Amino acid sequence: MARTLVIGAAGQLGIEMVLALQAQEGITNVDISDIRVPDNDAVMKSRFLHMDATDEGAVFKTLEEGKYDTVYHLAAMLSATGEKKPIAAWDLNMRSLLNVLEAAKEGWVKRIFWPSSIAVFGPKTTRKSVPQNALLDPTTVYGISKQAGEYWCRYYHEKYGVDVRSVRYPGLIGHRSLPGGGTTDYAVEIYHVANSRKCYTCFLKADTALPMMYMDDAVRGTLELMAAPAEHIRVRTSYNLSAMNFAPSEIAESIRQHMPDFEIEYVPDERQAIALTWPESVSDDAARADWGWKPRILLPEMTHIMLEAIADQSPEVLN
């Protein structure tokens, strides 16, 4: 059986990827690592390795001994936290990627998944339906690290034949895990606050539209990308991926379809400036053509799923 390691297993995407990989590969074939223990009993059924991904020796030892076929390297500091700790963000996001790429160059892992983001785009990028090969113009440390990471991935692929694959995720929204430190996090928080029947104070303005995606689509798309034959993967930087685009006022309106009394107020903070540099929508034609990407869940259905799932959860989930 194929062996898989998820680095950054305690994060928003990490928890979801581990659950999907456990279902696909079998729990004992999926190892997980992070610097903090994932707060999820099902995730913790996999073997947990306490590993700092910026520690070259630790990454090399884990990958050499683990004989993994695939590594999902998801550890990162996101856009808003990255602006508060720029050097730490750069160190984490870059050093950890280079450690994993170097390990793959040594032949200790066959395939790598590494996430990029819409944060690689910026004010000089087209705002709508951003094409695959659009100008990258990141203005955040997070975005700069993702842009550099994309080119490192392509470099290791072209120079050393490393099979590393990547997508530029939009904001990801799911109910099994909470995000932290991102600019798109409001679109998760809003459902939890709506569930507690309180007024949501949104840190973005009402009309700030951004690309977004329901988590199950993101996870499925990632697994499809990793399952595609290598010769189909023509983009070795990172694929644009699109599902839906909405502004805070639109997600609020979709919540009101279920909770007519739901209230939202807008108190923009420093994340507004970051959001304004990102596009409103991206074109994912290349992902569709090369490996058959297609989103399934749009805003009305996502709102329905999120509100139902969160209503069944304990209130402590949003602490």
Ligand code: AKB
């Ligand atoms: C963030 O908001 O920083 C992330 C992202 C879009 O990559 N969710």
